[in-house]
Structures are given as structure tokens and as C-alpha cells.
Amino acid sequence: MADGLLLLGCGAFGRVHLRALATLGRGGEVVVHDPDPAMRAAAAAEFPGLRFAASVEEGLARCAAAIVATPVPTHAALAEAVLRAGRDLFLEKPAVETAAEAERLAALARERGRVAQVGLYFRFHPKARALRRFVLRGLFGPLHCLAARFSGLKRARGDSGALLNDAVHFADLLPWLAGLRVTGVFAQLADPLGRGREDLALIQLRFAGGAIGFIEAGCVLPGRWPDAVVPGAETRKEVILAGRDALAEIDFAAETFVLRRGRHRPAGNGAWLPEHGPREAVGVPAADPVRVVAAELSRFLACVALRRTPEADLHAGAVLPARLLDAARRSAQEGRMVSLEEAG
Ligand SMILES: NC(=O)c1ccc[n+]([C@@H]2O[C@H](COP(=O)([O-])OP(=O)(O)OC[C@H]3O[C@@H](n4cnc5c(N)ncnc54)[C@H](O)[C@@H]3O)[C@@H](O)[C@H]2O)c1
Known part of the structure; x- marks a missing residue:
């Protein structure tokens, strides 16, 4: 059988x-x-x-x-x-x-x-799951910005460049974390090794509701930590999420998750001052790739x-991230913001 x-x-x-x-x-x-x-x-x-x-x-x-x-x-x-x-x-x-x-x-x-x-x-990484629970509970209020880095100094894979190998992780994760659709993409892609692949990608995002974001991906930038998955590689795998009521920063490679609760308030002279609490380390157990x-x-x-x-x-995990990456390629070629409606 x-x-x-x-x-x-x-x-x-x-x-x-x-x-x-x-x-x-x-x-x-x-x-x-x-x-x-x-x-x-x-x-x-x-x-x-x-x-x-x-x-x-x-x-x-x-x-x-x-x-x-x-x-x-x-x-x-x-x-x-x-x-x-x-x-x-x-x-x-x-x-x-x-x-x-x-x-x-x-x-x-x-x-x-x-x-x-x-x-x-990353959808199964304990820190990403904890952050999503905070978003779902409304801890951040309306979101302003979602940003991610998946970059470092490492081998350029033979089968793909930075979009498919690296950016794809956060092209999926950011909308999933925020519960927001990406509506527009502006990207710059570079081929710094001259091998015919985009080994460096800077992607700006616009989300439904007005939040903005970016993804940096590539294998030719300084890394900060040893990579848990690729032996010998130096990496940055980070996500930042900023809302009206809180800020969060996850460093997946260093296994840190810092939360700042608070918001800006008017100070009376046209200025707005940040009134944020101390940096809170969110206790989430470290993850290893096998787990x-x-x-x-x-x-x-x-x-x-x-x-x-x-x-x-295959719709949520393949079609949606691929539409975003297709739009990034088109944006880089045409030098303009591409809406996901026209790309799809
Ligand atoms: N989720 C993650 O964090 C993560 C991390 C690393 C790799 N990956 C993904 O895993 C996949 C494999 O990556 P890798 O780093 O192990 O690559 P790899 O090159 O180390 O291994 C690929 C293997 O596939 C074999 N292969 C090739 N054609 C085949 C076929 N037709 N049938 C069966 N086997 C075949 C090769 O012989 C090789 O052993 C890629 O899609 C990569 O993006 C995911």
C-alpha cells in the first residue's frame, strides 16, 4: 500500500x-x-x-x-x-x-x-508567531510600517537570486504578520556579481490601509550573525513593525524580540514627542531549524x-508571494511603482 x-x-x-x-x-x-x-x-x-x-x-x-x-x-x-x-x-x-x-x-x-x-x-518561527498574536490582539493599533532584512554575506545560490531565495520569506511573512494585503511595489534590483541574477534587491511596499514597508534581500551585504541554516554564512534576518501604540523589533539570527509600548503625543508647539515605555524583552524560546x-x-x-x-x-503560500515578486521585477524594469492589481 x-x-x-x-x-x-x-x-x-x-x-x-x-x-x-x-x-x-x-x-x-x-x-x-x-x-x-x-x-x-x-x-x-x-x-x-x-x-x-x-x-x-x-x-x-x-x-x-x-x-x-x-x-x-x-x-x-x-x-x-x-x-x-x-x-x-x-x-x-x-x-x-x-x-x-x-x-x-x-x-x-x-x-x-x-x-x-x-x-x-518563518510562519512557524516562535518569535514570528508571538508577534502575530500581539498584532491580532490589537497591541499595535493601526500599523504604520513593516520592514524586513534578509541579507548578509553568503554564497550566491546557483538556482536563484535574492528575490526567490531570500525576499520570498518576508514577501510572505509581512502581509501574514500584519493581516494586510500588499497593494503596490517599487523595487530596485542589482546584479553586483555580474552573473545574470539579482543578488541585491531593495523593495518598497504599500499595504492596504496605507502602511508602508520595505524588504532588503541579498548575499553581498555585511551580515551580523552566523546563519543557523547556511553554515559559514553571516546574516541579518530582522523584522520591524511600527504601529500607533507600539513598536517591535525581532532579530531572528540573534533570537531577540524587543517591544516598546507607547505613542507620540502633541507637545503644544507643533512638535510631537514619543512617550514610549522601556524596551521590553519578549521571552520567546529560541528556535532551531529542525524544530x-x-x-x-x-x-x-x-x-x-x-x-x-x-x-x-498554494494560493496563500505560492500565488500571493509570487505576485509580489513578479511586481518587483516589473517595477525594477519600468522604474515605477507597480500596483498588485495590474501585476495580478
Ligand atoms: N525554508 C528555508 O528556510 C529553506 C532553507 C534552505 C533551503 N530551502 C529550500 O529547499 C530547497 C533545497 O535547497 P537546498 O539548500 O537543500 O539545496 P541543495 O542543492 O543542497 O539540495 C538539493 C538536492 O536536490 C537534488 N535534486 C535535484 N533534482 C532532483 C530531482 N529531480 N529529484 C530529486 N532530487 C533532486 C539534488 O541532487 C540535491 O541533493 C530549495 O527550494 C530551497 O529554497 C528552504
Whole structure:
């Protein structure tokens, strides 16, 4: 009976998935397919007894669901093969390269009645979840600004540039945190290595209701902390959220979360003064990548068992961030603000 769990790709992040499945007690169900013998050997050395499939088709025949953790240009075809075989799908970020591809995949998942979830790591990070709870409780009042950095000094990936590899995380996370739709995008993209990819991206955002924001992404800027996911890389992974009644700053790499409650009030002479309380360190336990991925997979497996639609399904987790990134490309080409309505 096809009840295994297929892992497509056991490279760096595929092995994080294997560790996460082991912590969930689901390691025994896994079947791996990866065409690279060195990657298979590395996975087998860490997980003696790990089962392998010689092809995607063989793996799909033995499994009820598949995790795709392969290079970005392979995602669309592999995800389609998984859905067409009638299997449920966990697709690592960035789901696919364009909104048009994401829409096709979302339609296919709907048509086939499959559960599909995108691997959007930061939605499962304990600090991001704590910040979202504060927003939902109304702690910030109306939001003014949402800003994020996913940048540093690290390898330029062979399969993608800063938009798909880095900016995608916060193209998803900022609207999710704020509960606000992005309505406009102005972006500047640069190719500082001259390799034909945008390894530096500065993206300004306008949200429904008037809040503004930006995302900085790239691999050619100073980092501040060692990267928990990419060995040897120096990184900044930060989110700032500013509202009328409070400010918040999360540094995911340093594992700090600081809150300032308070607001500006008129001082009588036309000036407005900040009346903010002290910096409060919000106590949220540190997260390590294996635990965060285990939380993502645990939610996916629960949705599979209950036939529920995951929150980060192919519409929320693939189509919406891809529309924002498509608009960023178009904005950079045309040198103007692009509205998400015209981009979509
Ligand atoms: N959520 C996160 O924070 C996070 C972090 C790192 C990587 N990722 C994502 O995970 C995916 C993989 O990244 P990585 O860093 O592990 O890359 P990697 O290059 O280390 O590994 C990719 C693996 O996929 C294998 N592969 C290639 N084509 C295949 C196919 N057709 N079928 C099966 N396997 C195939 C390769 O042989 C390789 O072993 C990417 O989509 C990346 O964006 C997500």
C-alpha cells in the first residue's frame, strides 16, 4: 500500500527535513529520491537503514505524500508530477518562479483534491508567531510600517537570486504578520556579481490601509550573525513593525524580540514627542531549524490526515508571494511603482 512519505532531494535542507521527521517519529515512513549519489551517501550515513527510490515515479508509487526539497527550477515539474499522481504535496519555498506557475499548480491541487502546503519557515518561527498574536490582539493599533532584512554575506545560490531565495520569506511573512494585503511595489534590483541574477534587491511596499514597508534581500551585504541554516554564512534576518501604540523589533539570527509600548503625543508647539515605555524583552524560546521544520511538517501531516486546507496553501503560500515578486521585477524594469492589481 502507498503509505510512505517521499522526500525529493536530500541536499542541505532535505536533510533538515529528515532530522525533523525523525523528531516527529515519522522517520521510518520516509522514502528518498535524489539523483546525486554523494547526497544519498550523506543521508544514508546519518540515517542508517534509510530507504531510497530509483526514480520519482517509483517513489510516488510507494508514497501517499511528497516533500519537494530540490533546486528551485525543478519545483514546478516535480510538484505537478506529485499532484497528477494523486499525492499530497509539501513544497519548499520559493514554491515556483512566477505567479502564473503558482496559479496553475494551485488549480491542479484543487482539481485533484490534494492537500498542498508551502514550506514557509518563518510562519512557524516562535518569535514570528508571538508577534502575530500581539498584532491580532490589537497591541499595535493601526500599523504604520513593516520592514524586513534578509541579507548578509553568503554564497550566491546557483538556482536563484535574492528575490526567490531570500525576499520570498518576508514577501510572505509581512502581509501574514500584519493581516494586510500588499497593494503596490517599487523595487530596485542589482546584479553586483555580474552573473545574470539579482543578488541585491531593495523593495518598497504599500499595504492596504496605507502602511508602508520595505524588504532588503541579498548575499553581498555585511551580515551580523552566523546563519543557523547556511553554515559559514553571516546574516541579518530582522523584522520591524511600527504601529500607533507600539513598536517591535525581532532579530531572528540573534533570537531577540524587543517591544516598546507607547505613542507620540502633541507637545503644544507643533512638535510631537514619543512617550514610549522601556524596551521590553519578549521571552520567546529560541528556535532551531529542525524544530521549526518539524512544526511545519507536523501541521502538514495533520492537514493530510484530516483532509484540511493548510493556512499556507498554494494560493496563500505560492500565488500571493509570487505576485509580489513578479511586481518587483516589473517595477525594477519600468522604474515605477507597480500596483498588485495590474501585476495580478
Ligand atoms: N525554508 C528555508 O528556510 C529553506 C532553507 C534552505 C533551503 N530551502 C529550500 O529547499 C530547497 C533545497 O535547497 P537546498 O539548500 O537543500 O539545496 P541543495 O542543492 O543542497 O539540495 C538539493 C538536492 O536536490 C537534488 N535534486 C535535484 N533534482 C532532483 C530531482 N529531480 N529529484 C530529486 N532530487 C533532486 C539534488 O541532487 C540535491 O541533493 C530549495 O527550494 C530551497 O529554497 C528552504
